[in-house]
Amino acid sequence: MSTSQVTLEGVYPILATPFTDRGEVDEESLRELVRFQLQAxxxxxxxxxxxxEMYTLLEREREVIAAIVTDEVKGRVPLVFGSGHTGLEGAVQLSKWAQKAGADALMVLPPYMVKPDGKRMIEYFSAIAKAVDIPIMLQDAPVASGVSIPVSTMAKLAKECENISYVKVEAPPTTVKITEVLEQSEGRLTVFGGLNGMYYYEELCRGAAGTMPACEFPDVCVEIYRRFVSGDRESARALFYQYLPFIRIGTVAGFAMSVHKEVLKEGGVIQSAYVRNPNAPIDNILRKEVLETLSGLDPHVLRWKRRTDLNG
Structure with missing residues (x-):
């Protein structure tokens, strides 16, 4: 994959980090999870x-995960590494490492411990842009990080830094902000939706180039995208609305990571639904509610174990 020329569009699931029941990175489940994405x-x-759960990962674990994912993918699709940090120096170092470790592009949160003012935010993103020569995606995720990136700041950064060329908009209402970004950036910024795809269809209608949801329903997101870009909007909308209750339950505050992993475990993609503190494991009631949202639906994830068993 040519790093400097990569163009991002379509479905880019955020890969979960599978752990064993003892809380260590489960390397075999991680490989299986990557195969599941590629199959979709x-x-x-x-x-x-x-x-x-990047905020729980140790430096050595990041290295292991990057090595496994790049080995499984083998350049078949672009890889976007998250490299945001609580400070400028950490973000620059992490971004340089990510480029060397196989990232085709970077997704960067603003500093999220001490909330930056406008000047500090510009300095932070500009320093990262100068440190690498691959595309940068600004991650505007105030629900998760507590920091919102103003649209005027995004436009200024895109104008001043050639490789700041993408934004992942996760600030609700995402749809309204997507329109503002596209208008104010004068064509310099390509927009992806986030928030687990909660407004995926509407985002596509407003000009988003794709979505970056959690990773347990990639086939569904790919099919919605395929139908939409082929001009069959009605069918894309219908499929999106079929899965919307399931998508919505994957955003339950405090339990979202457990929801994603429970579904992946249910289908045999990963072996354990273990999540690291401060995420909370789900109880039997929430697990039942999650699986009920899939009643009558047929996502690949629930057939994965059967498929791999049949293939020996």
């Missing part, structure tokens, strides 16, 4: 996002 014909894969 995703356009690319993102790692070290919020849905990867």
């Amino acid at each position: 014909k995703v356009n690319g894969i993102a790692l070290f996002g919020n849905a990867s």
Whole structure:
């Protein structure tokens, strides 16, 4: 994958980090999870996002995860690494490492411990842009990070830094902000939706180039995208609305990571639904509610174990 020329569009699931029941990175489940994404014909894969529990990962674990994912993908689709940090120096170092470790593009949160003012935010993103020569996606995720990136700041950064060329808009209402970004950036910024695809269809209608949801329903997201870009909007909308209750339950505050992993475990993609503190494991009631949202639906994830068993 040519790093400097990569164009991102379509479905880029945020890869979960599978752990064993003892809380260690489960390398075999991680490989299986990557195979599951590729089988769904995703356009690319993102790692070290919020849905990867990136804030719990140790440096050595990041290295292991990056090595496994790049080995499984073998350049077939672009990889986007999250490289945001609580400070400028940390973000620059992480971004340089990510480029060397196989990232085709970076997804960068603003500093999220001490909330930056406008000047500090510009300095932070500009320093990262100068440190690497791959595309940068600004991650506007105030629900998760507590920091909102103003549209005027995004437009200024895109104008001043050639490789700041993408935004992942996760500030509700995402649809309204997507329109503002596209209008104010004068064509310099390509927009992806987030928030687990909660407004996926509407975002596409407003000009988003794709979505970056959690990773347990890639086939559904790919099919919605395929129908939409082929001009069959009505069918794309219908499929989106079929899955909307399931998508919505994957955003339950405090339990979202457990929901994603429970579904992946249910289908045999990963072996354990273990989540690291401060995420909370789900109880039997929530597990039942999650699986009920899939009643009458047929996502690949619930057939994965059967498929691999049949293939020996």
